[in-house]
Amino acid sequence: MLLRRTAPGVVGRLARGLSGGRPPRDDKFARVTQEDVQYFREALGAGGRLVTDREGLQAFNRDWLGNFEGATSVAVCPTSTQQVSKVLSYCNERCLAVVPQGGNTGLVGGSVPVHDEVVLSTSAMDNIISFDEVSGILNCQSGCILQALDTYLAERGHTMPLDLGAKGSCQIGGNVSTNAGGVRLLRYGSLHGSVLGLEVVLANGEVLDLWQSLRKDNTGYDLKQLFIGAEGTLGIVTGMSLLCPARPTSVQVSFLSCKSFPDVLHIFRLAKQHLGEVLSAVEFLDRESLVTALEHMPGIRNPLPDGTSPFYMLVETSGSSETHDKNKVEEFLAEVMSAGLLVDGALAQDTSQASNMWRVREGVTEALVRRGKVYKYDVSLPLAEMYALVEEMRERLPGDSIRVVGYGHVGDGNLHLNISDARGKERQEVREAIEPFVYEWTRERRGSISAEHGLGLMKAECIRYSKPEAAVRIMGAVKKMLDPKGILNPYKVLPRDVVHEGC
Known part of the structure; x- marks a missing residue:
């Protein structure tokens, strides 16, 4: 029940x-x-x-x-x-x-x-305008596909500061407008730091030219930040300047299994200590996530012979010296093993093995959709309490058709909580068991109900779980100033009671 x-x-x-x-x-x-x-x-x-x-x-x-x-x-x-x-x-x-x-x-x-x-x-606005190989600054239109940009940069020794599972179809303008996070935020930070300049069209058609390619500009308010993560409610991003780092020539990927979430956190702490400047990603997934990916994604192989451990981790380093980086990773793994934190582990020996390890982690999202109806939640929490939400949801949602899985970015405290229902259809009793419990639980721990997916329509009325009333009121005032008639992406991001009448 x-x-x-x-x-x-x-x-x-x-x-x-x-x-x-x-x-x-x-x-x-x-x-x-x-x-x-x-x-x-x-x-x-x-x-x-x-x-x-x-x-x-x-x-x-x-x-x-x-x-x-x-x-x-x-x-x-x-x-x-x-x-x-x-x-x-x-x-x-x-x-x-x-x-x-x-x-x-x-x-x-x-x-x-x-x-x-x-x-x-913006799909037809896909021109790369320029790239400076000295500064690493890319100028492009907002409709460029993320993977196409990364391929372009790879040929010039650089990389995009963002990597997502949907990189083959998502567009950079949408990434900026939602402040997409991705798996390497630990290394490159958020788009608030990587975006140097924007071109934005306001609701009345006025073109706001904030398109500067400068690392430093301390003249007044940094207006471009308003549009990063605003989900198209304040203006439409049409072009941008992005700071793109040098592409790493040495990438080391290891896949680990461990017995508890406290062990996951201990391994993360050791990774920061031992891998330091080359650490680029630390991901975790629970056994239910791994099982779902293996069941529903053809071609994915379990990197480890043991598939029964409660937790798995993917640790990636990116650097410029393969010998140096491998030595650091091997020392890190030796430390983790000597501390008794590992059940098993594997270090990728080539790009094919590394790719398969990443496919396990990135394949979970699509595998859940293939299994049936999925209720998706994306929250930021203090690391010590991050997985407790998954455990509580399992107690609230028993049943043969229900599978509660947890995975995400340990490096930035971002949990992806997913409830999969093999029955394949929305069920009100399932939704009511999840909401608003998830939001209340997150608020009690001063977390965020949206770590990287945004609010959109789904969470527009829930913003107060993460933001105080004064902040919500100021957001409404900004919306009214930039979009007086409220025509841009209505019903999204802000609750109805703070959105002005307009028109």
Whole structure:
């Protein structure tokens, strides 16, 4: 039987209500007419693309998990900032709501329409403008695919400061707009530090030129930071300058198994001590995550003969001297073994083995989708309490069809809590056993209910679990200043009670 917990107060009710449905359409927004479509067609000219057919719109209306689906009648695909400016200026005047969309790989419903909003896709804005091999500064449009950028940089001895499982389809503009974290945040930090400059189109069509390629600029407020992680609610990012580090020539990957989560944390502490400057990623996954990946992802092999340990870790170093780095990793592994922390471990001997180790970790997300319905939560917590949430959820959600898994980034305290239901459909009793319990549990430990996925539609009404009232109020004021009519990505990020009427 599912255990339930009724949350006191309005916040808990709103959280459950939003996850179970969608907010009503705001009637202040105009509906798209044939005259609007004709204007978009003229504004795009010969270079842009306009999608109006039902079949073509399916990809724009639905997120890849199938959890969120809208009903737009038009997707506008500009090729230039000037075209974006024209479209937004017109939509602002007409009070047409607009949803910016990149690769549509988000997990919280931030990149798809809620109702009939116009979709503005950046997919055709995929030009690499310049790259300085001395400074490592890349200038590009927002529609560039992350993996394509990394391939381009690899040929020039550099790498992107961001790596995601969805790198083959996600776009850099969407990455910036959601402040995507990824598996190497431990090494390269967040995009707040890697983004040097932005070009942003505001709701009224004004182009805000913050596109500087400077490492240091201390002239007034750093306005570009407002748009990093704003999920397209304040403006649409059309171009950027990124600081790209030199590409490591020596990458060492080890896959370890251990008996407890405290052992995971102990190994992490030793990794920081022994690997220091070359440590680039420390990931963990529990046995349920490993089993799910092996069951549902063909071609993935268990790097270790033992598949029964409670916890597994992936530790990666990136440096410039293979002999030096291997020696450091071997010394680290020897220390971990002598401390009695390991059940088993393997050090990749070639790129094929290293790739398989990463496929185990990165394959968990897709494997969960293949198993059935998945309820996904992305939280930041103090490391000592990070896995306790998974254990409590298992107690709340018994049943043969339910599998609770935990994995994530030990290096930055980011837990991915996933509840998989092999029955394959949304069940209200499951949702009620999870929410708002997960958010309350996280708040009690002063954690964040969104470590890297953003708030989108899924968590817009839940922001107060992580932010004080004064902060939410100031965010609403910023939104009102930059988007007075509220046309940009409505119903997302901010709760309804702080969003102004507009129009």
